[in-house]
Amino acid sequence: MSPVVQAIMVFLASYFCVLLLGVQSKLMRDDHWFICFFISWMIMFAQTAVTWSIANNHLGMTLYLFVSGWGGSLGIVSSHFVYQWYDNKLHKEKTNG
Numbered sequence: 001m002s003p004v005v006q007a008i009m010v011f012l013a014s015y016f017c018v019l020l021l022g023v024q025s026k027l028m029r030d031d032h033w034f035i036c037f038f039i040s041w042m043i044m045f046a047q048t049a050v051t052w053s054i055a056n057n058h059l060g061m062t063l064y065l066f067v068s069g070w071g072g073s074l075g076i077v078s079s080h081f082v083y084q085w086y087d088n089k090l091h092k093e094k095t096n097g
Helices: 003-029 033-055 061-096
Strands: none
């Protein structure tokens, strides 16, 4: 696998793992536990991708950590905006319906 493709996979795996963990944390805080059941499955797939990318790392540890760090950092910031969108959509449906 080319280093560019591997770096993209590392970034996306870290991004989605942290994004989903952040969203799930906010959902559990607000007692929206039903959707957390499904998000837990997505977290498991993202963590499997992270584990796979570690096991098949040919980037070198410094580059791997750099790319993974950016993915995780952007993932947690994105989780705030994803949850904000979800929460606004949920409140609109409650007030309109």
